[in-house]
Amino acid sequence: MYKVSSLAEEYQKKLITADEAAAMVHNNTRIHYGTGCGVVNDIDEALARRADELKGIEVLSTVALRKEPFKLYQATSSNEQVRFASAHFSAFDRQMNKEGRCWYIPMLFNELPYYWVNNENDIDIAFFQVAPMDSHGNFNLGPQVADMWGVIKSAKKIIVEVNQNMPIAHGHQTQLNLYGIDHIVEGSNAPLAELGTKPASDIDKQIAAHVVELINSHSTLQLGIGSLPNCIGQMLADSDVRNINAHTEMFVDAYVDLFDAGKLTGNKPVDKGKALYTFAGGTKKLYDFIDNNPICCSAPVNYVNNVNVISSIDNFISVNSCIQVDLYGQVCSESAGHQQISGTGGQVDFVMGAFLSKGGKSFICTPSTRTLKDGSKESLISPILTPGAIVTTPRTATNYIVTEYGAANLKGKSTWERAEMLINISHPDFREDLIKAAEKNGIWKNTSKCTF
Numbered sequence: 001m002y003k004v005s006s007l008a009e010e011y012q013k014k015l016i017t018a019d020e021a022a023a024m025v026h027n028n029t030r031i032h033y034g035t036g037c038g039v040v041n042d043i044d045e046a047l048a049r050r051a052d053e054l055k056g057i058e059v060l061s062t063v064a065l066r067k068e069p070f071k072l073y074q075a076t077s078s079n080e081q082v083r084f085a086s087a088h089f090s091a092f093d094r095q096m097n098k099e100g101r102c103w104y105i106p107m108l109f110n111e112l113p114y115y116w117v118n119n120e121n122d123i124d125i126a127f128f129q130v131a132p133m134d135s136h137g138n139f140n141l142g143p144q145v146a147d148m149w150g151v152i153k154s155a156k157k158i159i160v161e162v163n164q165n166m167p168i169a170h171g172h173q174t175q176l177n178l179y180g181i182d183h184i185v186e187g188s189n190a191p192l193a194e195l196g197t198k199p200a201s202d203i204d205k206q207i208a209a210h211v212v213e214l215i216n217s218h219s220t221l222q223l224g225i226g227s228l229p230n231c232i233g234q235m236l237a238d239s240d241v242r243n244i245n246a247h248t249e250m251f252v253d254a255y256v257d258l259f260d261a262g263k264l265t266g267n268k269p270v271d272k273g274k275a276l277y278t279f280a281g282g283t284k285k286l287y288d289f290i291d292n293n294p295i296c297c298s299a300p301v302n303y304v305n306n307v308n309v310i311s312s313i314d315n316f317i318s319v320n321s322c323i324q325v326d327l328y329g330q331v332c333s334e335s336a337g338h339q340q341i342s343g344t345g346g347q348v349d350f351v352m353g354a355f356l357s358k359g360g361k362s363f364i365c366t367p368s369t370r371t372l373k374d375g376s377k378e379s380l381i382s383p384i385l386t387p388g389a390i391v392t393t394p395r396t397a398t399n400y401i402v403t404e405y406g407a408a409n410l411k412g413k414s415t416w417e418r419a420e421m422l423i424n425i426s427h428p429d430f431r432e433d434l435i436k437a438a439e440k441n442g443i444w445k446n447t448s449k450c451t452f
């Protein structure tokens, strides 16, 4: 154990300015900017001030939750200076990608910490935000433990940016000690980026109603990103379903609604009494709920998203969204054709884990159509995926697909049955065309329609 005075001395020795931290970035190196709400602000600004000197820098990040693009991106214009890579695209990553400045790192989220520690993926400097040091010399990593230990283990140098607004996250491996850190920057304490969701549409509410009908009391819930999963959480809070538990990759505002409604009990066999998550993204209401709250338990993603852990919890319910589904039940949740939108994230981890849980189910939800720029409608259930679309969840893993027209459980169904079930939950205006396409593609033949 170290004395408080020696901690204070050690802290002072390690304290540097953001500009001094930025000066440590040498040309032709890889740096990591942090995960979720922990991505750095002041160090990013300081690096942007050095933009003209920088050459051959690769900036990595994981699901960066920000109000605005990185300053370093805005201050540079070529990949010879700085290029970016992200393990899960945010809106700003998409923008950078369209401009040829950012690449997606394909990943299964449960494996991501191992990608960083793989020797070929060394990180020269890891920058990330933390909460102020406590009296034991520990810095709390905030509500995004996720892949941080992979980053920390892989990095040759660790420089933290202290933010007094970082919520203190309870949980597993949430602390990094002063003696494991190379340098400390005291940041300007920006409020955490808030991730609001669009208000739920009528169609969202219809989809949510189909899902909620299939959720029983005593279920453990994973909710994904977007307005729809939040709407489902709110509808559950208003329902007569009791004893809901949280074991989720992303902690979202809907869990606070469930807690306020007295429904979030933590009465589950694994991590009993805890709302388990790996990163948080929501509004101040969520961050205030997490801060120093021992029922909220943040843990590394290789644990939270581990298929064996998920499947060991009975009645596990996983709810995620997608971009397109084909008539085989292949799900694209991360790209629009060739254009990367987001990432695989933990969708596959939870789809597989929930199905293997006794009484468990996974729901992938989508409106049946979307409106194009010219006002016309496009069916999101398609004969085939758009060329270039990435299969996020393979048809073998797909369980329920849900639209406003109902829920189709594809597990164990033949290709013909799947196509029929999916057409039945597609928009009525597109059903005839889908039937014709299914026939043309040989999925649906007259001979398949025999009754036994």
Ligand SMILES: CC(=O)SCCNC(=O)CCNC(=O)[C@H](O)C(C)(C)COP(=O)(O)OP(=O)(O)OC[C@H]1O[C@@H](n2cnc3c(N)ncnc32)[C@H](O)[C@@H]1OP(=O)(O)O
Pocket: 091, 094, 223, 224, 225, 226, 227, 228, 249, 250, 320, 321, 322, 323, 324, 333, 334, 335, 336, 341, 342, 343, 344, 345, 346, 347, 370, 380
């Ligand atoms: C964090 C978690 O989700 S944990 C759960 C496990 N992980 C996953 O499921 C990962 C994959 N899923 C996802 O990334 C999301 O659920 C999505 C992208 C499918 C939907 O998320 P939402 O927040 O509801 O999407 P939203 O409607 O805001 O659209 C996001 C972007 O995708 C585009 N998009 C959405 N649907 C479509 C579509 N069908 N076709 C083309 N583009 C689409 C939108 O135009 C928007 O792009 P823009 O911001 O550049 O204009």
Ligand SMILES: CCCC(=O)O
Pocket: 062, 063, 087, 088, 109, 225, 249, 343, 344, 345, 346, 347
């Ligand atoms: C970083 C992963 C986020 C997601 O699962 O969508």
